[in-house]
Amino acid sequence: MVKPSAKPKRGLTMANKNAISGYIFILPFVIGFIAFMAYPLYQAIRMAFSRVWLIPAESTFGWEWTGLANIERAFTVDADFTEAMVVEILAMVYMVPAILVFSLFIAVLLNRKFAGRGFVRAVFFLPVILASGVLVGIETNNSLLDAVSQQIQDQNAMRAGITGVIETMMENLVGGAGIGEFFEYVLEIINQIYSIAMASGIQILIFLAGLQTINPSIYEAASIEGATGWENFWKITFPMISPMILVVVVYSIIDFMVRTDGEVMEMVYVQMSQMGNFGYGSALAMIFFVAVAAILGLCGLIISRLVFYYD
Amino acid sequence: MTNVGAVQKEKQKGAIARYLERNRATDNNYLLKRDISRIFVGLFTTILLFGLCFLILQPLFHQFSNSIMSRDDLFDPTVMSIPREATLDNYRLAMELMTYWTSLFNTIWVTAFVAVLQIIACTLVAYGFARFDFPLKKFWFACVILTVLVPPQVLRVPLFLNFHFFDMFGLMTLINGEPLMLTNTLSGYLLLSATAMGLRNGLYIFMLRQYFRNMPKELEESAWVDGCGKLRTFVQIMLPDAVPMLVSCFLFAFVWQWTDGFFNSMFLRGYNVMSVQMAALGDTFNFHYIRQIAAITGTHGAAPPIALMEAMISTGVLLGIIPVIIIYLFAQRFFVESIGQSGIKM
Numbered sequence: 001m002v003k004p005s006a007k008p009k010r011g012l013t014m015a016n017k018n019a020i021s022g023y024i025f026i027l028p029f030v031i032g033f034i035a036f037m038a039y040p041l042y043q044a045i046r047m048a049f050s051r052v053w054l055i056p057a058e059s060t061f062g063w064e065w066t067g068l069a070n071i072e073r074a075f076t077v078d079a080d081f082t083e084a085m086v087v088e089i090l091a092m093v094y095m096v097p098a099i100l101v102f103s104l105f106i107a108v109l110l111n112r113k114f115a116g117r118g119f120v121r122a123v124f125f126l127p128v129i130l131a132s133g134v135l136v137g138i139e140t141n142n143s144l145l146d147a148v149s150q151q152i153q154d155q156n157a158m159r160a161g162i163t164g165v166i167e168t169m170m171e172n173l174v175g176g177a178g179i180g181e182f183f184e185y186v187l188e189i190i191n192q193i194y195s196i197a198m199a200s201g202i203q204i205l206i207f208l209a210g211l212q213t214i215n216p217s218i219y220e221a222a223s224i225e226g227a228t229g230w231e232n233f234w235k236i237t238f239p240m241i242s243p244m245i246l247v248v249v250v251y252s253i254i255d256f257m258v259r260t261d262g263e264v265m266e267m268v269y270v271q272m273s274q275m276g277n278f279g280y281g282s283a284l285a286m287i288f289f290v291a292v293a294a295i296l297g298l299c300g301l302i303i304s305r306l307v308f309y310y311d
Numbered sequence: 312m313t314n315v316g317a318v319q320k321e322k323q324k325g326a327i328a329r330y331l332e333r334n335r336a337t338d339n340n341y342l343l344k345r346d347i348s349r350i351f352v353g354l355f356t357t358i359l360l361f362g363l364c365f366l367i368l369q370p371l372f373h374q375f376s377n378s379i380m381s382r383d384d385l386f387d388p389t390v391m392s393i394p395r396e397a398t399l400d401n402y403r404l405a406m407e408l409m410t411y412w413t414s415l416f417n418t419i420w421v422t423a424f425v426a427v428l429q430i431i432a433c434t435l436v437a438y439g440f441a442r443f444d445f446p447l448k449k450f451w452f453a454c455v456i457l458t459v460l461v462p463p464q465v466l467r468v469p470l471f472l473n474f475h476f477f478d479m480f481g482l483m484t485l486i487n488g489e490p491l492m493l494t495n496t497l498s499g500y501l502l503l504s505a506t507a508m509g510l511r512n513g514l515y516i517f518m519l520r521q522y523f524r525n526m527p528k529e530l531e532e533s534a535w536v537d538g539c540g541k542l543r544t545f546v547q548i549m550l551p552d553a554v555p556m557l558v559s560c561f562l563f564a565f566v567w568q569w570t571d572g573f574f575n576s577m578f579l580r581g582y583n584v585m586s587v588q589m590a591a592l593g594d595t596f597n598f599h600y601i602r603q604i605a606a607i608t609g610t611h612g613a614a615p616p617i618a619l620m621e622a623m624i625s626t627g628v629l630l631g632i633i634p635v636i637i638i639y640l641f642a643q644r645f646f647v648e649s650i651g652q653s654g655i656k657m
Contacts, residue, residue, distance in 0.1 A: 018443050021541045025439025026451060028432045029516070032506025033454050040469035041461070047469065061472070106363070109356050116361075118644070123364040125643050128563075129635055130367075133570030134590040138628060197367055258462035260572075268464045278468050285465040293460065 047282035054276055061278070070283035081284060084263040085291065092295075095196070096252045098189045103200040103248065107207030108237065121208075127201035137261045199255065203248045210244035211237070239308040246303045250296060257292045264288050374625035378402065385618040405626040408595045414583040415634065418569065421497065421582055425504045426564035430515065430557060432507040437519030438545055442531070459513035463573045471577060474499055493578075500578035510571050515560045522556045523549065558645045562638070569635050585631045592627035593620060 012020070023030070048071070051064045074081045110121055129135075167187055189196070214237065222232055258265065264284065271281030334342040373392070377385075378401050380394040387395070405411070440452055463470075474493040493499030503509050507516060526549065534544045550557075568575075575586045597620070601612030615623075 015444070019445035022439050022443025022445035022448070025443065025545075026436045028505065029436040029455065029507045030451065032432075032503065032508040033451075033458070036470075036473065036503055036506065036508045037454075037458060040466050040473045041457075043469035043472070044465050106360075109360060112356070114353070114357065120360050120364055122640050122643050123367055125639075126367055126636070129566050129570065129632060129639060130371075132567055134572035134586045135570050135628065135632070138590065138593075138624060193363075194366055197363060254460060258464075260464075265462065265464055272464070272468055282465065282468070285462065289461065289465065296460075 044282050045286065047279050048286040049283070050279050052278040052282075054278075066279070070280050071287060073280065074284055074287055081264075081267065081287075084267060085288060088257070088262055088264050088288075089291065089295070092253065092256050094185065094189070095192070095199070095256055096249060098192070098196050099200050099203060099252050099256075100245065100248055102193075102196050103203035104207050104241070104245075106200070107204050107211055108233070110204070110208055111211045124197075124204050125201055127198045128205075131198040131201065136259065199252070202255075203252060206244055206248055206251070207241060210241045214240045242307045243309065246300065246307055249299055249303055253292070253296055253299065257288075371629075374629055377622045378626035378629055380622060382619065385622055386616070401622055401626040402630065404596075404599075405592065405623060405630055408599060408623075409585075409588040409592060409627060409630065410583055411630060414585055414588050417582045418585040419634070421579060421584060422565055422568045425500060425509065426561055426568055428501060428504040429507065429509045429512055429564050429568075430561050432505055433512055433515040433560065434519055434550075434553070434557065436507050437516045438523050438549065440516070441520045441523035442528075455513045455516050457513075458508070459511065459517070467573070474577070495578060495580055497579065497582065500574060503574070503578075509564075510567055510574050511563075515564065518560060519553070519556060522553060526552060555645050558642065562642050562645070566635050566639060570632070589627050589631040593624050596620065596623045 046063075049065065049067060051066050051069075053062045055062055106124060110117065110124065170183065218236055218240075219232060222236060227235070256262075260266075260269075268281050268285045268288075271277045271284060275281075330342075334340055376392045376394065379397045379399070380390070381396050381398040381400065384390045384394040384396065436455075440448070440455075471494060477491040477493040477499070493502070500509070504512075530548055530552075531544050534548050535541075539547070570586050572586050572590055575584050576590075580587055597615060600615040600619070603612070605612035
């Protein structure tokens, strides 16, 4: 008799075993994705190419395949959509860099030692709670205030911002000739500082975490060689933190685009939930989603080339 | 006394004189310049940071002062932020309208339960992605990213349909004779959570995966050589080291689940969870007020004035988020620590 151990090897190789255990670990996700996500995703895509209407008696939907009609309507018939999308993307183009700079700046400051640091950190992370879920726009989220909120916003939009006075002064200085695009941009960002601070909770956290992984001995060596704080920042901190910049940019873009009070998202919501145009609403969301994915891909491609990996 | 003061003065003078002497010894007043610029930078940082803190906290202060104002103060234009007579009436009414204590109790246990399930599922999945090679790995990871990317607004209707008549490839009809209704049931959301499909679960999978990837492989290899199985290695070797990250993911899951309006209103309406109550408070108060006025006049009601409505909503928001803020303040120090160790990189 041959002992079992001396038998020619049968069964699974190491790699196969690994593959099987890997699948066992990710099994929850695979089941969840197939059972709960894949079909709704497919339906959302199908809706974008169909006319969908509610049949209240059977509480189901009627479907009719219409091809590209919804998408055509979004670009050629609907006057608001393309404009809203362009406005939204332009807003992203200036908000995301502003969020990036702001959160990096704050993270660098919060990384220094000073009295009350624990408190300040806690406050800067508060937007993680305060700017999430139902708390966004809850003040106007009821039938009474919804009606007057537009009026209030219009009143506030008139140069009542922090920088309104400065802008007027500067315009008077140059004789009412306008103050140039760059200043307008800077002032706009200063006016938006609250939105920026509220949108940077997680980003500050990511940067702060990244800053703490930098070995302090590098700074020590640099300062012995006579490097100033400014040089330290650009030659040590910035390259070392650059992988985080990619993460923060990607997160900020997604967060900014899918926020519930965005113009396009509100349009989708109105079409879907208030007007019952499920097909058209879905088509709008899909177009927007494709645009966002393209921007994300582009940003990812550009930034990942500039990122410096220490190890 | 005077003697002591004089000695101290002498000492101080001595200190300043010595400092100036040291300064003179450096090139170009280097020491003095350096210290002055340090003081200015410190001052600037403090003012900036505490100013921004005020900016973030100001709406909360405003809500708080609104919430303790009596009706007279709310209508008095000379009262800005400090009420003449503070009152807790708003809190009493808001608590009654929100059925505060039951919904607080329900929200705590439901949210904690759901968050624990989500984190267990996400940890397993994240470990699978971090440490094993298997076919289609890239595809499945792309699916994880997809679940983060697709905005819930797109999926609102299809998801609702899918869960309202839950019938996985006709399986349920086969077993049950009819599709299952999963909307408005806790079990529906528990299923989603246990399969890592809950709110922002893709993000937790991503964070945990990065964390596991950065842990030394030698740990597991030595455990494996000693005859430890895959699951046991995971539970006994990897998990204890991942506790800070697990805690912060749990906190994110807890906090975001608490304030979320999307899944909560789809599945957990019956539990009167806090986010649904907060979002509905405006309209609840509206009906309450109209009914009250109608009871007085005997004919018809009137909508409440905006100032009252605002005070009521402020009170509701404060009541709703105070529990999470307390938890969060105690736990936020975990965040920096754990995310730092994970070295999130792409």
